[in-house]
Amino acid sequence: MRWMWIDSIIAFEPKARMVAIKNVSLAEEHLHQHFAAEGSLPAQPLMPNSLILEGMAQTAGILVGSVNDFREKVVLAKVASATIDADVGPGQTIRYDARIERMDAMGAATVGTVSRFDHISNAWTDIGTIEMMFSHLDQNMQGMEFPEENFVFGENFKTILRNAGFPR
Amino acid sequence: MHFRLIDNVLEIDDARAVAIKNVTAAEEYLQDHFPGFPVLPGVFMVEAMVQAAREVLDRRGKPRFVLGGVRALRYGSFVRPGEALRVEVTVDKELPDGSVSFKGSGTVVRVGGVAADTAVSGRFTMRPVRTA
Numbered sequence: 620m621r622w623m624w625i626d627s628i629i630a631f632e633p634k635a636r637m638v639a640i641k642n643v644s645l646a647e648e649h650l651h652q653h654f655a656a657e658g659s660l661p662a663q664p665l666m667p668n669s670l671i672l673e674g675m676a677q678t679a680g681i682l683v684g685s686v687n688d689f690r691e692k693v694v695l696a697k698v699a700s701a702t703i704d705a706d707v708g709p710g711q712t713i714r715y716d717a718r719i720e721r722m723d724a725m726g727a728a729t730v731g732t733v734s735r736f737d738h739i740s741n742a743w744t745d746i747g748t749i750e751m752m753f754s755h756l757d758q759n760m761q762g763m764e765f766p767e768e769n770f771v772f773g774e775n776f777k778t779i780l781r782n783a784g785f786p787r
Numbered sequence: 788m789h790f791r792l793i794d795n796v797l798e799i800d801d802a803r804a805v806a807i808k809n810v811t812a813a814e815e816y817l818q819d820h821f822p823g824f825p826v827l828p829g830v831f832m833v834e835a836m837v838q839a840a841r842e843v844l845d846r847r848g849k850p851r852f853v854l855g856g857v858r859a860l861r862y863g864s865f866v867r868p869g870e871a872l873r874v875e876v877t878v879d880k881e882l883p884d885g886s887v888s889f890k891g892s893g894t895v896v897r898v899g900g901v902a903a904d905t906a907v908s909g910r911f912t913m914r915p916v917r918t919a
Contacts, residue, residue, distance in 0.1 A: 620788035621815065621819050622819030653790050663916065665853070668837075673828065673830040676830065696862055697860060697862065700858050700859070702855065704855070766824055770824040
């Protein structure tokens with residue numbers, strides 16, 4: 620498994636909002652274990668909701684990182700609250716719509732909506748809300764040494780950003 | 788990858804579980820999280836707690852519950868290859884809609900048992916699958 624939980628960025632308002640999508644597919648290996656057939660229960664492939672948290676963290680994290688031109692190492696510090704009221708399966712698409720609530724030198728607070736697209740109903744449904752806090756690592760972990768290179772926004776993120784037309 | 792985020796269950800009853808997730812450089816996603824700075828992703832700490840909670844729920848006749856919500860979840864220390872995350876989850880209460888809330892925490896464990904820095908702590912809710 621690689622660690623890329625958004626496929627493309629579909630909207631961007633600098634310093635304010637970022638929207639990204641992720642397609643969910645049976646070609647993803649982990650879906651076959653979440654859940655595999657067991658006893659009387661048939662197989663039921665579903666996107667793990669912990670990874671929906673990660674999709675929002677990546678969307679909101681890129682938004683927060685973009686404010687300082689990706690100079691800060693932006694890491695998830697807190698999930699203030701999250702609700703995911705419905706599950707997502709293969710053939711469906713997840714949309715992460717993230718906004719910055721507050722931001723200062725130490726980090727940022729974001730709030731976002733999770734929605735699900737279904738090709739059969741051809742409609743989007745809101746399925747959750749996620750509030751997160753991000754920390755600028757170098758400002759918050761005095762005494763700890765981190766690599767000079769901004770490892771948080773590595774080659775994978777550069778690929779996603781290039782595909783979305785960054786830098787803008 | 789195998790979507791299994793707990794390696795051993797150390798303690799289990801109908802209300803509580805303690806489990807270990809060993810972190811090793813052989814795990815592919817660590818190359819991306821992060822390049823040159825491999826650490827267990829925070830949401831996999833959540834998934835380890837979810838899978839430990841599922842062990843408890845199986846014993847309560849509630850199989851295949853999924854994560855429905857998170858509250859006041861804070862991250863502390865990173866967990867690096869060669870270290871382990873020890874998660875402890877405890878049932879808080881069963882809610883009227885059938886879902887179950889938990890308290891959860893995770894500490895960093897090193898071979899030899901040195902240190903026990905908090906890596907994660909918070910509350911979360913497990914609910915039945917809802918595909919509609």
